[in-house]
Amino acid sequence: MDPAVLPILACPRCKAEAPFKRIRDSRCSTCGFEPGGTNPHVLDLIDHTAGEPTAANTEQRLMESDLVARIYDRxxxxxxxxxxxxxGAGKAVGxxxxxxxxxxxxxxxxxxPGPWLDLSCGPGAFARALAxxxxxALVVGLDISRAMLDIAAQRTGGYTNVVLVRGDAHALPFVDGAFxxxxxxxxxHAYDDPELVFREIRRVLRPNGHYVxxxxxxxxxxxxxxxxxxAGIRRFEPSELRAWLQRIGFADYEDVRLGGALVFRVRRP
Ligand SMILES: C[S@@+](CC[C@H](N)C(=O)[O-])C[C@H]1O[C@@H](n2cnc3c(N)ncnc32)[C@H](O)[C@@H]1O
Structure with missing residues (x-):
């Protein structure tokens, strides 16, 4: 695992910047938080003091299954x-x-120059493409699903510039302006609170960085x-998304519609 990730990490418990001296066998030098997990290729930064995170909807429960993770991309x-x-969208983006x-x-x-964050990376197809x-440049793939990260670890093994982190998009374990x-x-559509995730994305982006x-x-x-x-899946209208992202402080909203799918980009001023 690339140690270049160490300076951009923040402790998920006490928020201390660069909390670990090394990747393995390290504790937060401020609060003693210790990364968990059993996969040596994934840095597990979920703070378990509040218990294991619970899936917000049916889709997310499926995302945590080994079988779905294995067949997900294909x-x-x-x-x-x-x-x-x-x-049409199935052909273009599926x-x-x-x-x-x-x-x-x-x-x-x-x-x-990066570094690049592939947020909610799933089994890692985008992280591999970015790497x-x-x-x-360093590419960090973050997801909350252990099953997805286990597959991502197998499939990104050939890329020395990819680091996989288990974490929650609502409380990203990175310093301000990391990416x-x-x-x-x-x-x-899978998040409990998209507003919180948007704010976190803005926080971890450098000025002029893009969020796609x-x-x-x-x-x-x-x-x-x-x-x-x-499946409890929320949908986003482009006009609603544009206004929402602008209110949070993003600029230059653009989007492409592919059938019922939507790809958008904004910039952190
Ligand atoms: C539909 S998949 C998309 C995977 C991949 N980005 C892709 O496009 O192929 C949604 C992903 O979001 C992840 N996810 C859901 N809630 C999350 C959260 N709170 N924090 C981080 N990842 C989350 C799921 O575990 C799942 O891997």
Missing amino acids: FWRPGFVRLLAGA GLSGELFIHKHGLSIDDR AAAPG GGVNNAGAL GSTFAEAPTLLGRLAARA
């Missing part, structure tokens, strides 16, 4: 995008390549609307 994601966003392209360019990876596009850009594909996200807007089919309701 079957789950494309099927889900097709169902919730329509066949199969990942089109969406990866939009995210990479939205982050302006070629013009900026390949920016081989000299040159934040990627956040297909996860906004994707989520679901209105479903084009009745089946998609019913499926979203059954």
Whole structure:
């Protein structure tokens, strides 16, 4: 695991900056918090004093299953995008390549130094793409699901610039201004409190850093609307998202609609 991550970490319990002297066998030098977990390739920064985090909805319970994590990229994601966003979007973004392209360019990876955060990285497809596009920069993949991170660890093993962290998007374990850009594909609808996550993203971005996200807007089919309701999935209208992000202090909102899917970008001024 790349020790370049150490200076940008913040303790999940006491918020002390750069709390660990090394990756392994280290405790927070201020409060004694000790990273947990059993996977040596994942830095587990969940503070368990308040108990294990609970899944907010049905979709998130599934994201914590080993089986779903294993089949996610190949079957789950494309099927889900097709169902919730329509066949056109399923082809464009469910199969990942089109969406990866939009995210990479939205982050302006070629013009900026990073480090890059792949927030709610799932099994790591975006983290791998970012690591390949920016081989000299640190890429941090963060997710709350152990199952997803276990698969991400297997699949990012060949990239020495990727560090995987278990953490909560509502309380990111990073110092202010840690990242040159934040990627956040297909996860906004899964959060308990998107406002808190937006504020955290703004906090960990450097001035001029881009935040690129994707989520679901209105479903084009009745089946998609019913499926979203059954799974407890929230939808975001572009106008609502633009106003919300502006109120929090982001600028230059832009978006691309692909059927019922939405990819957006904003800048931290
Ligand atoms: C639909 S998946 C998207 C995965 C990946 N970004 C992609 O686009 O393929 C949503 C991810 O958000 C993660 N997630 C949900 N709530 C989270 C939270 N509070 N903090 C961090 N990650 C969270 C889930 O565990 C899951 O891996």
